[in-house]
Amino acid sequence: MDQYILAFLKNSSIKNFQHLANDFMPHYSTLISKVGGILSPETLSNIQKDLQEGKLNDAVDKIQESLAAAENCILEVAVIGESGTGKSSFINALRGVSSEEEGAANTGVVETTMEKTPYQHPKYPKVTFWDLPGTGTPNFLPDTYLETVGFTSYDFFIIISSSRFSFNDALLAQKIKEEGKKFYFVRTKVDNDLYNEEVTKPKSFKRERVLQQIRDNCLANLSNIGVPEPCIFLVSNFNLDNFDFPILQETLLKDLPAHKRHIFALLLPTFSDASIEIKRDFLKEKIWLDAVKSASLAFVPFMPIIYGFDLPEQEKCLKVYRKHFGLDDMSIEEIAEKLGTSIQGIKTYIKSLDFWQLVKDDSIAAKARSCAECCCSVNGGAISAVFQLLKVYFLHLKFLDTVANDAKILLHKTLKRAGDVAQR
Incomplete structure (x- = not known):
């Protein structure tokens, strides 16, 4: 798991807030995309100040406000x-x-x-x-x-x-x-x-x-x-991947206010591996911030049950990622038509269309974890936070990486198809 989040859980449980504050900024700077992140410099400074003063709830509120602003911006x-x-x-x-x-x-x-x-x-x-x-x-x-x-x-x-x-x-x-x-x-x-x-x-x-x-x-x-x-x-x-469009894309993202970068990065067409990676970076940042927020909430009894990441939420999450990378159902139909194949044919080489295959785990260990998670959620605390992060953090990353890799596969196949047609 992400080393900072492990440290976050440990330091939160023993109330070592100075370490939390000292580690937050350096780790966040390594996490964000080269064109910037979701949190503004002012917000980052305020979060670090809250962590130094032990105001964990205030820091979480600021993260939540920034995520909401990014999701709802016009x-x-x-x-x-x-x-x-x-x-x-x-x-x-x-x-x-x-x-x-x-x-x-x-x-x-x-x-x-x-x-x-x-x-x-x-x-x-x-x-x-x-x-x-x-x-x-x-x-x-x-x-x-x-x-x-x-x-x-x-x-x-x-x-x-x-x-x-x-x-x-x-x-x-x-x-x-x-x-x-x-x-x-x-x-x-x-x-x-x-x-x-x-x-x-x-x-x-x-x-x-x-x-x-x-x-x-x-x-x-x-x-x-x-x-x-x-x-x-x-x-x-x-041909957006040619000439200066990639540079224009990066310039616009760097110049936009922090809370508007996220939506602009997501709407840009996946015309190259680099554009796919920019989207992946922004979504990884959001996953990390969500994980920090969830880690804090999980200390409170019953919070993981109230705000849990159950199967319907997991399937919704995967569909959202597919939409961001142009792999929603309608886009898949269009891609299948361009490639001259069926949706079933596309399923043979991409994985993100099969939700159950990604989440299925009938092992005894998985069932035991589920039972332990429910018990710990009632009482809250550090162990409850660990369980939530093991499920939410890793599953989000698994969905994201699967969809991003599928987007690259389809991009290369589409470009190859276009090249073959042009040579005829």
């Missing part, structure tokens, strides 16, 4: 661009839907966004992507643009172009900066540019050189129109 993302820039396709890619699916953002070569249009994420309804027209249209003039679109409600702005960024884009970026909001320049359709360059100049074509030219042109363009040292992200809406 995220509003503004995506701005002229017609034909790939703005709607970018939104669809982030939402994990194709342009032909019901509820997809409208795409086309003519102007399809004449007013601000919200698109909820299909799996995370508290996350909304706003498709906003480019500045300069009759209803969205540069001087009044932010007021017209209601800029205060958005967490950050993504300004999109498929060629050159305009003076209006630069003016808008300056106004967003003055209002204390974050903005990011995204250059789309990079794959189209590479294809056209390779077709027209097959002998001299060099992929990295063309990408650098695109980047340099965007930088020079924005610098010339008044944006000093702009940060440009080159993306393809149809």
Whole structure:
């Protein structure tokens, strides 16, 4: 089991709160993702102070408040661009839907966004992507643009172009900066540019050189129109694992407030092993924080019975993890169709669809543990806490690792299938 949680149980039972406080921060810093964690620096500092003062319940309350804030946060993302820039396709890619699916953002070569249009994420309804027209249209003039679109409600702005960024884009970026909001320049359709360059100049074509030219042109363009040292992200809406999208993903996560990182990390498509690992890291952090919380609650008599992790809760937990990694029932059907196989065929090489196989344990030892757990839960205390953690902590990790590994297997099979089709 996690060494800190073992120490947490031991030090809590003997009331050695100074050790609890000293160990908490260093351990948490090794646990979180490279893009940050769920707990803000202020919350971490307050938790450590509570532990030093022996206020275990207060520390647990702060952990619970942070977890609730992460679960219930609202995220509003503004995506701005002229017609034909790939703005709607970018939104669809982030939402994990194709342009032909019901509820997809409208795409086309003519102007399809004449007013601000919200698109909820299909799996995370508290996350909304706003498709906003480019500045300069009759209803969205540069001087009044932010007021017209209601800029205060958005967490950050993504300004999109498929060629050159305009003076209006630069003016808008300056106004967003003055209002204390974050903005990011995204250059789309990079794959189209590479294809056209390779077709027209097959002998001299060099992929990295063309990408650098695109980047340099965007930088020079924005610098010339008044944006000093702009940060440009080159993306393809149809191949998110290519170009700068992984860097954009990490940048957005680092810049978001701590309680909003969690939901944004979970909604991003699992387009690479790295994106799967980021999700796994965030969920591991949550499991660890839940374990610390459960360890404290289990000292109280009957608490494990009231807030127990029974079979229905365990199955619900597994389904939640599957949803986060795009392995829910509907997604599995879509993946099976892409791979040209049946759901039964998919079951032959992934494990997270079989809940009972993951939790089944008919051994005498398991039955004895269950009886002992019930008895200890009545009285509470350190032994009760150990039993709860053995069940909850390890089972959560088992579910998470199984689902994440399955997601990688399906990702590689889908990429291989796409590669085989492209070669035909």
